[in-house]
Amino acid sequence: MDGQPTAEVVDQIRDIPIYRPSIERGYFPVLEKPEIARGFPDNWMTPRLAEALASGAAEFVLSTGTNHDRMQIIRPPYFLLRSYYRLWSEHPDISATWEEGCRRVSLTTVLATEHVARVNARKRGAEPDPLPELDERRLDERTVYVNLRLDPALWEREEVERMLAEMRTARDAHPKGWYHLDCSSYHLAHLVRKVSEWSLWDKFPQPASIIHAYEYTPVNVKRYLQQHFACPIIDLFGSTELGYLYYSDRRGRYRPHLDKMSVELLPVAPDSQIYHLVVSSVRNPYMPLIRYRSGDCVRTLDGTPDPDRIARFCGREKELLRTAHGPVSQGDLDDRVAAATPRVFLHQLRVTGEAEAELHCTTFDGAPLGPAEAAALEDGVRELTGRRCRVEHRAHIAIGKSGKYAWLAKDH
Template identity: 80%
Template sequence: MDGQPTAGVVEQIRDIPIYRASIERGHFPVLEKPEIADGFPDNWMTPALEKALEAGEAEFVLSTGTNHARMQIIRPPYFLLNSYYRLWSEHPDISGTWEQGCRRVSLTTVLATEHVARVNARKRGAEPSPVPDLDDRRLDERTLYLNLRLDPALWTREDVERMLGEIETARREHPEGRYHLDCSGYHLAHLVHKARAWGLWEDFPRPDSIIHAYEYTPANVRRYLHEHFDCPVIDLFGSTELGYLYYSDRHGRYRPYLDKMSVELIPVAPGSTLYSLIVSSVRNPYMPLIRYRSGDCARTLDGTPDPTKISSFCGREKELLAAPDGPVAQGDLDERISAAAPGIFLHQLRVEDGGTTARLLYTTFDGDPLGQAQSAALERGVRELTGLPCALEHREHIPIGKSGKYAWLARDL
């Protein structure tokens, strides 16, 4: 499969300047992020798009820029939210909480909370409050954002009590006392951990469904969530510019959700079974992306480039680590860690000394360093994976990044 668009798709994009040369050649190369930005927005502008922008049916937004440079895009208002809501409403394991009108409580980066507060302030013609209150953090009648602090490891007891109280408020808004919890897996694990440590776990209202959808969630964190919540815990995979492409079921198996989309898998290096996602999508009518390199990596059940057999989304292409046996992704390191040391919570691999040695910083759920046997097994596993001698270093705290997300890899710090 060469990924070339169908005649019907070509007809839909015929007027878009960025695709004219490809249409004339009869071949569409892989579309890279810098090409999208080069000459933006003129390289996307059509008479129909100009009218949509004037009418407010299309808007300019920035991608999150968590793991790459922020990219300006054009999309319908609430494009990603509507993609989320539709998938939630159709998901075989959790559609019931959508149908029953459960409120969505979102526990993710403070940047997301601040964005919602800015949007609401703009609607009122006001400046956003430095500490937005509950109403300022409501995205719509269904969704409330909780987090007010960059680093969840630094949440105070007061922070945790406030968030648990706001979750309870959302739960009570439902006639049967039910709610849906949307989160970054890391943030929810921090909240559970702190609630347990401070004797507040009994005050944590139990959700009826959980989605984590904002970043890669390590296996140990997923296991921790499954141990503490007796409800489906679902992963969604997508992006600001594409919407959602895949979802997991309650058992962790991924299913395609490719409405108006197709996916190719291209090896990140010759002979590799680690694949780069190349997506063609006309789901966003104002900025259709044809053979677009999303920057994400995946592995499949059988090692073949079959997008229906994806077994894991394992990090970003720009964060791959070169190793003797081929590029190493975030998910590859995570697999070694979860197998050798299920008690590890956060981790970061630091490549030092000009790329010749590594240190694995880690925290644990119980706060104690690993024992000698586990440490030796993990050091050996990291060395086999990366080709680098590795020393482990237990930490009480690994700071979160400015984006509100964790970096699994740091070089020469």
Template identity: 75%
Template sequence: MNGQPSSDVIAQVKDIPIYRPYVERGHFPILEKPEIARGFPDNWMTPTLAAALAAGEAEFVLSTGTNHARMQIIRPPYFLLNSYYRLWSEHPDIADTWHEGCRRVSLTTVLATEHVARVNARKRGGPEAEPDPLPDLDQRRLDERTFYVNLRRDPALWDRADVERMIEEIRTAQAAHPRGRYHLDCSGPHLAHLVRKAVDWGLWASFPRPASIVHAYEYAPLNVRRYLQHHFSCPVVDLFGSTELGYLFYSDRTGAYRPYLDRMSVELIPVEPGSRIHHLIVTSVRNPHMPLVRYRSGDCVRTADGSPDPARITRFCGREKELLKTPHGPVAQGDLDDVVTAASPRVFVHQLDARDPSRALLHYTTFDGAPLAPVEADALRHGVAALTGRDTALDHRAHIPIGGSGKYAWLAKDT
């Protein structure tokens, strides 16, 4: 497979300025983010797009920028939300909670909460209006079905009042359903922090149990997923996607991934010759205002047999900009996560400092707050050393700060 688009796709993009040279040459190269930004928006503008923008059927938005430089894109209003809702409504394990009209509680980065509050403030007060510093629940409602609950950047710093408020707000979603059911949408680490604090402070008995859980905002470490599955009896599924693409894959309740490639195709290219880690390259016309042809998403995947067969994808293992070079080849976030998980189920947050080329230091926290036992620590130390090809030390901490984006960085970098 050479990755070149089908004749149907070419027919849909042939009039877009950025693609005209490729159509003329009969070859589409891989589309990089800087190329998308160069000359934006004129490099995407057509009479049809201009009319859609004028009619409010298309809008300018920024990608989240949590894992790469923020990129301006053009899309239909609520493009990502509608992609989420459609997938939720069709997912074999959780579609029932959609069709029963369950409310959706979103527990994720404070940046997401702030965005919703800002949009609502401007709906009410005009384009220059700003939300309250601590927006109330009504100001944090995305629509009739969804509201956001996190008001702090670092979930490890939630205090008892934060946790009690969030539990009470979740209870309102539960109470709105005749059978007391609701859907919990989250970043996996955020929900793990909330569960841990509720347990530690004697609030777990009052925590409303969700009927379904989706984690979709960042890589969820295997120990975090296992922790959530231990505490909740409902399906816990992962959705994989992005602001510019919508959702492409979903997991079932066992963690196995299934494609959701409506008006999309993907190809895999090794991150370097011989590597079993692959770049994810996406062609998508799902967004009619900014179709992406052979777009490098920045995500890395592994397949069941190491081949570049998209049908064999088993793991979304991190971002290409966060690959760590080692004597054995590049290492991804998921590779370190496998080592951590094999050593101990008690490790919660972990971060690798490999800035010194001669050694590695793994910072870690645990769900119970206690350092690893010597046997677990030795297994972890040896596993990280084998993975990175460096002498390794461990550093147990009570707290690892979350990144400025509201997501955890697995690899420490110079600031």
């Protein structure tokens, strides 16, 4: 499969300036992010789009900038939210919580909370409050955001008790005492640690369903959450510009959700079984993306480039570590960590030289790893990367300014 769009798709994009050269040549190359930004928005402008922007049916937004430079895009209002709601409503394991009208509590990056507060303030013709009240953090009748701090490791008891109270408010609004918890897996793991440390479990209302959808979830974090929650825990994969593309079932197997989309997998390097995702989508009618390189990496069940056999999303192409044995992804290192010990919570590989590295780790219980665990980790990293490795315990690993963690850092 060469990924070229069908005649039906070509008809839908015929008037869009960025695609005219490809239509004339009869061949669509892979579309890169810099190409999207070059000449924006004129390279996307059509009479239909101009009319939609004027009427409010389309709007300019920025991608999160979490894993690449922020990119301006055009989309219908609430495009990503509607994609999320549709997937939630159709998911075989958790659709009941949608149908039952569960409130959605979102525990994720403070940037997401600030965005919602900013939009609500703009509607009122006011400036956003630095510490917005609950109603100012409400996205719609169903969804509220609760995190107000960049680094969840630094949450104080008063903040945690406020967030738990807001979760109870969502639960108490439902006749069955159900609510849906939407989260970054790291943020929820931090909350569980704080709740355990301060013996607050009697104040933590158990959710009826959980979705984590904001970044890569490490094996140990997934295992840790499963130990503390009895409800289905679902992973979604998507992006600001595309919406959601894949979802896991409660056993962790990924299924496609490719409404008005197709996916092809291209190797990140010759002979590599890590593939980057190339997506063609007309789901967003105002900015259809044809053979768009999303920057995300995947592995498949059998190592072949079959999109139906994706086994995991394993990080970002931009963050691959090049080694003599080929590229290494975030997921590859994570597998070595999880195989060595279930106690590691956060980890960051610091490349300190051509043949050396340090693996900085925090643990769920806060105690350093034992000698055998550390030795197993060091051996695993050396086998994977070809670098001598020293494991270093840390009480704290700082979160990035985007509210997400970097798995790889280079000191040379």
